[in-house]
Ligand SMILES: Nc1ncnc2c1ncn2[C@@H]1O[C@H](COP(=O)(O)OP(=O)(O)OP(=O)(O)O)[C@@H](O)[C@H]1O
């Protein structure tokens with residue numbers, strides 16, 4: 001799925017942009033280049049500044065300093081040109097409660113100068129595609145997941161070439177999430193440039209061409225999901241939750257003596273994450289040295305898995321994306 | 324920049340759908356003028372004054388103006404709700420145009436206002452038999468109160484533009500609406516040149532002189548007294564008063580578009 005043939009061209013260029021709310025540095029000097037047709041994720045925990053960055057790029061907020069351009073238009077001076085190019089799905093569900101799903105979509109389409117008849121057809125197709133079609137009830141009676149999908153459709157009924165999605169799958173059940181992911185992939189394959197704000201590492205991993213990890217308003221790493229996982233962590237992870245927190249310390253001290261262990265992180269009081277290189281052979285070695293040799297009480301859970309973007313974040317910050 | 328953008332109409336229709344589908348709308352927006360008219364009737368209806376007319380007959384024009392002024396408050400609250408729900412921000416990321424949002428809301432609120440005035444007219448003039456001199460005068464009275472009401476709605480939207488939440492908008496609009504009704508002399512006589520700076524004074528005065536006293540547009544306006552016969556004439560004809568109301572309305576609309584474009588920040 002790589003676009004090696006297509007010549008790269010930057011559509012969004014962010015230059016040292018900052019947004020401070022009094023003494024809160026919500027976005028604190030972000031510089032990024034986003035290429036045409038790529039799905040670019042901004043991954044970060046709650047409060048990292050994702051939504052603020054999205055609101056800056058979509059011209060809702062004005063930056064404290066710095067600038068960004070979308071297809072050459074500055075977000076500070078080119079608002080009227082930019083809003084014709086973009087579609088925006090806000091993190092909050094912003095729909096008209098007392099209108100039906102179809103009426104909501106048609107209304108938004110009309111704001112984009114799409115004539116009523118065409119808007120109605122488009123609304124019908126899109127609503128069916130995301131599995132909320134044919135309902136004549138008011139949006140306020142929808143389930144949370146249905147509202148979320150309606151929220152998304154309202155961002156793209158006008159087929160924008162650049163799409164900003166701020167946590168479009170928050171609160172969706174796994175099945176609905178999959179529908180939305182497939183839908184987003186579809187859009188990407190049609191050539192839409194997508195900027196996705198998310199704290200869901202699986203979402204970022206499975207959808208993105210490029211991921212920028214944001215924390216405290218700053219980009220702390222970026223690259224393709226594979227690049228990030230290679231660079232900031234090792235291939236595999238053992239995650240152990242102990243019954244007794246004393247056991248964690250015993251095992252932790254042992255880690256330093258094992259050559260295949262790259263590093264380890266403690267989460268909370270009883271969970272230890274050990275990153276190591278090599279496959280099953282090394283896993284067994286570590287397992288024996290740590291668990292079997294030491295006479296520790298009991299292990300609540302243990303799993304052995306491949307490195308994820310979550311681990312990348314953990315290695316960079318010492319914290320998890322969530323909690 | 325075209326003045327009559329279609330989006331403005333689309334927004335107005337959406338707003339009206341939103342209103343007509345809520346039971347609160349019928350209770351508050353349409354029930355209010357009914358309650359208000361009856362309340363006024365029970366308080367003033369039996370007090371005779373002169374020429375066989377009661378206080379109710381004299382007070383009715385002021386009451387209409389008072390009731391239409393409530394447009395300030397309801398417009399401010401409605402508009403501020405859109406703002407706090409994130410809808411205004413969402414519309415801002417589309418080529419909607421804030422001018423269209425403002426004018427669309429002005430149109431839908433004015434339609435509600437028209438319904439309210441019609442309800443009060445039917446109740447007052449048809450059912451409760453409020454005195455009016457002639458039908459043409461009544462028509463002018465209707466248009467004057469509508470024009471005035473539009474300025475009140477415009478003021479409400481302006482207040483909402485600078486208010487962060489519906490609660491703040493509610494507070495500010497009441498702080499505008501209540502004092503201005505007293506200092507305009509619309510409800511109670513108030514003899515002071517201040518009245519000339521308030522839109523409700525002109526609206527009530529023109530309306531009352533035309534419908535109750537049967538004056539023509541070319542006759543002189545009276546000063547602020549509620550009971551027109553004892554008041555002194557001022558050197559402005561009634562049509563001048565109409566122009567002044569028109570001016571206020573135009574200023575509020577233009578000011579509204581400007582303030583709304585500049586001041587609505589998120
Ligand atoms: N309008 C505002 N006024 C003051 N502070 C704000 C404002 N908007 C955001 N912030 C602060 O800026 C920081 C970043 O918030 P932001 O909403 O951008 O984070 P986020 O990454 O989107 O988080 P989440 O995953 O919870 O949506 C937070 O500390 C937040 O409290």
Ligand SMILES: [Mg+2]
Pocket residue numbers: 050051052091166
């Ligand atoms: Mg957010």
